[in-house]
Structures are given as C-alpha cells and as structure tokens.
C-alpha cells in the first residue's frame with residue numbers, strides 16, 4: 210500500500226499567549242522526522258525504557274517533570290486550573306503524584322476521573338507501582354462493579370460515572386480535596402454533569418458566600434484541575450470564570466504519521482495488509498490497530514490468524530489480543546501482558562484504547578479512521594432509543610490514537626486515510642449531552658434536587674431529549690405527574706443499573722421474585738455477551754442451547770442458563786441438570802477445582818461465555834448489597850415459600866411482569882400483518898434473529914433494546930400479556 214509520511218501535528222502555540230507555558234520538552238522534542246515507509250530507515254523498533262532505567266528515573270525523564278514546581282505553585286494559587294498537554298507528556302500519571310507529594314491535598318483524597326474503566330484501572334496499577342505501593346492502599350480505583358481502595362487511599366482513579374454517583378451520598382464531595390477531570394475534551398455526559406456540579410461545589414466550599422445546604426462554609430476548599438489534550442482549553446477556562454490555562458509542552462518520544470495515498474474504503478482489509486507490511490519489513494515492536502467495533506475486530510482477527518499461520522517459520526510469530534467494551538475486563542487486560550520472545554503482539558481495539566492508556570511494547574499504530582458513536586433517537590411520543598452508528602473519527606481522536614505509539618520509544622502511526630481527510634476532520638466530537646439518552650442522569654439529578662434544565666452546563670441538551678427521558682422516568686414510576694421524584698424513583702437511583710432494570714428490581718418486591726430478577730439483570734448488565742455466536746458454529750450453538758429456551762422468551766431463558774450453570778458440578782456435567790433457585794457452587798471460591806473445570810467445560814459445550822456468568826455473579830453480589838441498603842429482601846424467590854405476595858401467579862408470570870414494569874416503554878404489539886408496532890412510538894420492529902422469540906407470533910412483547918441496521922430489530926424479547934398494559938398505572942392514569 211503506498212504511503213505518504215508526514216511529521217506529527219505540532220501543538221498550536223496560540224494558547225501560550227492566554228496561559229503559561231511549562232516548557233518541559235526535556236531535550237526530546239521531536240525533530241521533523243522524514244522516514245520513507247519502505248526503507249524502514251530511522252525506525253527505533255520497540256525500544257522501550259532500558260532495563261537499567263529505574264521507574265523513578267523514568268518519571269524524572271517525562272516532559273512534565275521539568276515544570277513540576279511551577280505547576281504545583283499554579284495549582285496552589287488557583288481554585289481551578291486548566292491543563293493542556295500533549296499525549297504522553299505525563300499529565301495523567303504525574304499530576305496526582307505531584308499534588309500528593311507536595312502536600313497540597315492536605316488530608317483529603319485526590320480524585321482523577323477517566324471516561325473509561327480500563328484507563329482508570331490500568332492507570333491506578335501504574336501509579337501504585339510508581340509509588341511502590343500495593344494497589345488499593347495509597348493508590349486505588351473505583352469503576353462500576355469493581356473497586357479497589359481503602360481508608361488509606363489518597364490517589365483514586367475513578368470513572369466519571371462513579372464520582373457523579375458519589376454526589377448522591379456526598380453532594381459536596383467532601384472527602385476530596387482535589388478533583389482532576391482528565392480527558393475533559395471527550396465531553397462525556399458524566400464529565401459534563403461533574404463539571405457543572407464542581408462549579409456549584411466550588412462556590413459552596415471556596416466561595417466568599419457559602420451556599421451549601423446548611424448555609425455554612427465547608428471546612429476545606431476544593432481544587433479542580435481540568436486536563437485536556439486538545440485545544441478546547443479556552444472553553445473550559447471561560448466556563449470557570451477565565452480559569453488559568455497551563456500548557457505543558459513536549460512529549461517524551463516522537464511519533465511519525467504516515468497517510469494512505471488514497472482513502473481506504475475496505476479498512477479491515479487495508480489494516481490487515483498494513484499489519485503484514487509492518488510485520489515483514491519493520492523492526493520488532495507491537496502493533497495496535499483501531500477499529501470501530503467488535504464485528505470488525507473479529508473479522509480482522511480471523512484474517513490475520515489465517516495468514517499468520519502461512520508465514521515461513523523464520524518469521525516471528527503473531528499473538529493477537531483484542532480490547533473492546535463488551536469484552537470481559539480480564540480478557541481486555543491481557544493486552545498489557547508482556548509479549549513472548551520472537552513474537553509480535555497485534556492488539557485489535559476500539560476507541561476504548563484511545564485515551565490515557567499505555568500498552569507497553571506498542572511501537573506501531575494502525576488507525577482505520579472509524580469509530581462507533583452512540584446516538585439517541587429521541588421520540589417525544591415516548592421512549593427514544595440509543596443506536597450505534599459507524600462514523601469517521603475526529604481530529605482529536607486521530608491525535609490520541611497516534612499518541613498510543615511512542616510511549617516508550619519512537620513511534621509510528623499508519624493512518625488509512627489521506628492527509629487531506631485528516632485536515633478535513635471535525636476538531637472534536639459533539640458532547641454526549643447533545644446526543645445520548647439522559648434518562649439515568651436526570652434520575653440521579655432528581656435525587657440531588659436538581660433539574661437538568663436548571664443546571665449551569667457547558668452545553669445545553671436538546672429539549673426533546675429531556676422530554677423523552679422525563680417521559681420514560683414517569684412511565685417507570687420514578688417521577689410523578691409534577692416531575693417530582695417518587696420514593697420508588699429514589700430506590701431505583703440507588704442501583705448502579707440502567708433505570709429500566711433498577712425499576713424491574715424495585716417492582717419485583719410486589720411479585721415476590723427479587724432473587725430471579727437480580728439473576729437476570731446481572732447478566733444483562735455484564736459487559737461480556739452471554740452467547741458465543743461466531744458464524745461458523747451458529748447452528749450447532751442454537752441446537753445445544755435449545756434446552757434452555759423458555760416459551761416466554763429471552764429473560765426466562767437467561768434465568769434457565771444461570772440456574773443450570775449454578776448446578777453444574779464435576780458429577781453433573783455429563784448428567785441431567787436440575788433447575789432450582791440454589792446458589793450453592795457457582796464459580797466461587799467454594800467450588801473446588803474439579804467443579805470449576807466442569808463449569809468451564811459445560812460453558813464451552815453450550816457456546817456460552819463463562820466470563821459473562823462470572824461477571825454477572827459479581828454484579829449480583831453488588832446489587833444484593835444495594836438491596837440490603839434500601840431494605841429490599843433479595844432472598845425472596847418465586848420458587849420459595851417466602852413469596853407470599855405471589856400466590857396464584859406462575860413463576861414466569863411474576864418474573865415477566867416485573868421485567869414489564871421496567872420495560873414498559875419498550876413494548877410492541879402484534880399487527881394483523883404479522884409485524885410488531887411499538888406501543889409508545891411510531892416504529893415497526895422485527896424480533897432479532899438471535900432471540901428465542903424470533904419465529905413466534907404473540908400478541909405483545911417487551912424488549913431490552915432496539916438495534917438499528919437496515920431495519921429496526923428488538924433484542925432481548927419476552928412475550929407478555931396485553932392485559933398487563935391495560936392495568937399498568939401509567940396507562941390507567943392516562944385514561945383517567
């Protein structure tokens with residue numbers, strides 16, 4: 210493939226006028242590199258830090274290290290600081306340590322927020338190492354369904370969602386003395402909500418007139434540091450009353466960008482060819498390939514695998530790893546493991562590997578220039594939906610992607626698009642608040658007595674989106690006719706779940722089936738998919754899993770699988786499994802190794818992803834703790850005698866009705882022509898081929914989600930009685 214090589218983007222210097230430049234280039238500032246792609250000249254390979262460089266020496270060599278004292282002084286004398294720096298300058302790992310080491314944080318905790326969980330956990334591990342501390346002690350992390358910190362934690366990496374959730378129990382974030390908002394330019398919904406709340410908290414904790422709930426000034430002030438790698442700094446600064454902008458100049462190692470001579474339409478094929486060009490012609494160094502989604506990752510993995518097997522034996526081997534949001538975190542973290550000798554690691558990732566992380570060994574990046582972006586299609590008539598669309602990336606993403614090379618030595622980035630396309634890219638993504646569902650955030654804000662529309666936000670959301678989300682919350686019974694939070698809404702907000710599933714848990718109290726609903730929503734909320742459905746064995750998989758199918762649909766089918774898995778032991782694996790509410794030996798420490806191996810084998814035989822089941826177990830444990838906090842008895846099961854309220858109702862009726870309360874806005878009714886039409890909304894939907902209901906015609910269905918391809922498909926489908934809707938309070942109120 211022909212390539213054009215172009216030096217990496219220079220940082221624009223106009224910000225230096227508005228702020229202060231911390232010159233930290235450390236003598237490593239990149240010369241204008243001109244490498245010919247074919248000659249391979251100038252390639253440093255996977256240099257990496259030499260074995261003799263200690264971790265403290267590595268810290269001292271980072272560009273940011275030279276500006277350390279000046280940075281601390283600026284942060285000390287300003288409530289809010291906006292820090293702009295190139296990728297790899299050392300912002301994310303070093304600033305929290307500088308603040309801690311300078312004593313600036315007093316006795317409080319330093320929070321560093323990240324948009325993505327994999328960044329939060331891997332950064333915490335790295336910084337713990339740099340502090341020579343055990344992870345979870347001085348340095349910890351907190352991400353949804355996983356946390357590692359203790360009372361001695363002073364530096365805490367966390368997702369922006371987790372700190373927004375903490376506002377519910379601690380609206381002044383009083384345990385934190387410094388909040389560092391990293392990758393602020395990504396403008397996730399949670400980051401925007403956090404920033405709006407930080408502005409309020411600053412007034413209350415630091416301002417001349419205290420306006421916290423009790424009208425008293427809080428005891429210790431808050432420092433806020435907004436960090437960004439792009440040029441949005443001025444917008445953040447203006448939002449915080451012209452906060453000081455600091456600019457950290459320099460990156461430790463140079464990255465050379467190569468552009469394709471023509472835009473590559475078949476980006477998966479081009480990525481494969483580029484990978485093998487690197488593998489055959491270039492010195493050692495791992496390769497990170499950015500693709501839009503899981504399907505492309507799987508297809509590229511299959512082709513690289515196929516060709517790698519045909520390479521002559523003298524060519525080094527290829528180890529393929531992948532990283533994407535729907536994959537189990539344990540599998541994602543395998544990309545960080547050292548590459549075996551005489552092997553080149555090839556990491557296939559979505560944009561979850563784009564910001565903040567360092568994957569040791571990566572020298573080459575291949576950027577397809579594509580990503581998937583969530584878009585909320587608001588339906589003010591009721592229940593909009595999120596859909597994932599493949600689109601071109603932004604300039605800021607392209608720079609972040611190339612920044613993943615050159616972390617430990619010289620790096621090279623191959624862009625599968627032309628330089629003209631790069632120049633024409635939108636500078637940065639549209640803020641999520643303008644394009645994503647607001648339902649969960651509005652619910653959380655209601656608990657804080659805040660209305661989204663009254664918040665001082667950097668960008669205000671579309672009124673249609675707000676109306677659609679308020680309507681959903683009303684349907685769930687989380688808010689009343691005056692948009693006031695109901696007691697049930699407060700209970701729902703306590704669960705780290707999408708509001709519709711939190712609603713199903715709350716509703717299960719009245720149907721005596723909380724134990725089952727927790728089983729089901731834990732699987733649905735796991736980041737890994739339960740079913741392994743690679744196309745080559747799809748038919749066999751459907752056949753062996755047929756026994757789990759429940760006539761009411763996918764939710765009961767999930768429950769059957771959870772129960773069957775729970776009952777598998779070394780002695781049952783080849784025999785008949787008896788379904789029951791148990792909890793006896795589920796992949797836990799209690800289960801002995803033989804049982805664990807039996808469970809693994811059972812999952813393999815049934816094309817089930819055991820990781821999803823193990824993750825679901827952890828999630829369920831957390832949900833049980835929340836149930837205890839809000840006084841919901843999670844031991845109540847539709848099969849046990851305890852469920853007195855459920856008399857006369859079958860198990861599946863109780864369970865599907867509980868789910869129905871959560872998914873009341875996601876319902877469709879059968880039409881005379883055999884299609885389903887949304888109950889609240891104009892669309893005709895089809896049942897997804899992966900659903901156990903796909904060949905059935907029932908009067909009414911509920912579904913977990915709609916996916917939009919060439920037509921609208923409902924996924925995660927159960928049959929429900931139409932009478933359920935006639936008796937549901939939302940519809941009886943409407944009639945009244």
Ligand SMILES: Nc1ncnc2c1ncn2[C@@H]1O[C@H](COP(=O)(O)OP(=O)(O)OP(=O)(O)O)[C@@H](O)[C@H]1O
Pocket residue numbers: 271294295296297298299300301302303331335438461564565566567569612615616617
């Ligand atoms: N897990 C790790 N293993 C090895 N080196 C690491 C690791 N994490 C960070 N580093 C080193 O520290 C450097 C700075 O990383 P840091 O994440 O602080 O940079 P940054 O300025 O925040 O850039 P970005 O926004 O791109 O993450 C990296 O370039 C790398 O050399």
